[in-house]
Amino acid sequence: MKKAMLVMVHGSPRPIANTDMYSVVDVVRERGLYPVVEVGFMECNEPSIPEAIVRCVEQGAQRVVAVPYFLHTGNHVTDDLPTLLEQAQAQYPNVEFLMADYLGHDPLLADIILERAAQAQVG
Amino acid sequence: MNVGIMIFMSDAIILFSHGSVLCGAGQNLAELAARMEARGDAAIVDVGYLNYTEPRFPETVRRCVERGAKRIAVVPYFLVAGKFVKEDLPSFVAAAREKYPDVEIRMADAICFHPTLADALLACADRAREPGAWRDTKAQAASYCRASARCPLYGSEDCPATRAAEVVV
Numbered sequence: 001m002k003k004a005m006l007v008m009v010h011g012s013p014r015p016i017a018n019t020d021m022y023s024v025v026d027v028v029r030e031r032g033l034y035p036v037v038e039v040g041f042m043e044c045n046e047p048s049i050p051e052a053i054v055r056c057v058e059q060g061a062q063r064v065v066a067v068p069y070f071l072h073t074g075n076h077v078t079d080d081l082p083t084l085l086e087q088a089q090a091q092y093p094n095v096e097f098l099m100a101d102y103l104g105h106d107p108l109l110a111d112i113i114l115e116r117a118a119q120a121q122v123g
Numbered sequence: 124m125n126v127g128i129m130i131f132m133s134d135a136i137i138l139f140s141h142g143s144v145l146c147g148a149g150q151n152l153a154e155l156a157a158r159m160e161a162r163g164d165a166a167i168v169d170v171g172y173l174n175y176t177e178p179r180f181p182e183t184v185r186r187c188v189e190r191g192a193k194r195i196a197v198v199p200y201f202l203v204a205g206k207f208v209k210e211d212l213p214s215f216v217a218a219a220r221e222k223y224p225d226v227e228i229r230m231a232d233a234i235c236f237h238p239t240l241a242d243a244l245l246a247c248a249d250r251a252r253e254p255g256a257w258r259d260t261k262a263q264a265a266s267y268c269r270a271s272a273r274c275p276l277y278g279s280e281d282c283p284a285t286r287a288a289e290v291v292v
Contacts, residue, residue: 005248017203020236027241034248065248069204071234072152074145075275078261082254089254098251102260105151106243107158112234113138114164117196120131121230 001096002059004036008049008081009069011041018045021069036061042076049081053088063096064088071104131229135167136191137183139198139212142176146274147267149176152200167192170200173215175273180212184219184228194227199233208233232281 007025010019029037029069036059040052047055056064066085068077082099089097103109135161140152152170160168166212167190171183178186187195197216199208212230220228234240261281270284272279278285 005244007244012203014205018206020203021130023236024238024244026241027238028244031241031245033245067244067247067251067276069202069244071200072143073260073264074143075147077256078145078264082257083131085257086254098253099257100249100251102241103243103247106246108239108246109234110159110162110164110242111153111156112157112237112239113198113200114159115138115237116198116231116234117136117165118130120133120196120198120231122229 001062002036002060003034004038004056004064005034005058006049006052006064006066007037007039007069008066008084009039009041009045010076013044015045015086025028034065035059042080049084049106053092057092057095061095063069063098063100065100067100068102070102071109073104077102129195131194133165133194133196133229135169135187135190135195136165137180137187137195137197138168138170138200139180139197139208139215140170140172140176141207142172142174143185144175144270144271144273144275146276147264148262148271150267165196171197173211180215181219184223188223188226195226195228196231197228198231201233202235204233204235204262 009021025039036056038055040047040049068081070077085097085099097113138156148205156168156170165189169183169187171178171180199212201208216230268283276282
């Protein structure tokens with residue numbers, strides 16, 4: 001079964017705000033665990049999440065694992081993203097959609113925070 | 124870690140976050156801080172908010188100082204270093220330094236890019252769930268209900284406080 005990872009991102013009126021996220025997604029691609037990795041935005045930037053889902057399906061994905069690139073559980077993670085995925089599931093009944101845990105919930109965040117704290121500066 | 128960089132050995136880490144009107148939105152961060160403190164990342168690990176959620180950042184600094192903190196590292200719990208990190212946080216930190224001149228307070232970079240974020244994304248994907256569980260997080264938020272009229276759940280059937288009020292009426 002061909003798997004796709006769909007990274008669901010909030011989006012920003014300042015596109016430069018997405019640079020680091022794209023770098024992280026490049027590392028995910030390099031890991032090679034998902035033959036298809038696409039980014040979709042809720043707001044401001046392209047492609048939208050529905051457009052990114054089309055890209056996953058067109059590349060032959062039979063299972064789309066959608067990961068919220070969010071630190072917090074606001075309305076987007078709890079409501080808006082599930083709604084978008086439900087619509088996608090209705091549109092593509094032969095594709096299996098799964099929604100992953102949101103990024104901020106992963107225990108690995110603690111290691112990053114600890115490293116940042118150790119590099120804290122006076123300025 | 125870069126060998127050339129001096130490591131700051133803090134006795135307190137404060138996670139600086141935006142805050143949310145959604146009840147229970149701070150629960151994950153409170154649990155993250157508690158886990159870090161329990162594993163000894165610093166003697167104190169606490170959370171301070173800019174808006175909406177308690178405790179606000181100045182209150183968190185006060186709590187840390189009262190618990191004996193002398194070297195505080197403030198880590199912005201933001202994916203992107205925007206206005207909140209570059210403008211609001213430095214002014215908070217400047218005020219805290221003035222209030223506690225004997226305490227060293229340093230600012231760290233926001234989360235931004237780190238290769239471990241890729242591992243975190245893949246780990247999140249391993250915990251992916253089927254449609255029936257997609258709204259579980261919303262149900263969990265309701266379980267931390269503070270009956271706040273500003274919470275987006277307030278007035279909806281998902282809000283325990285609203286449901287309780289309807290029973291009374």
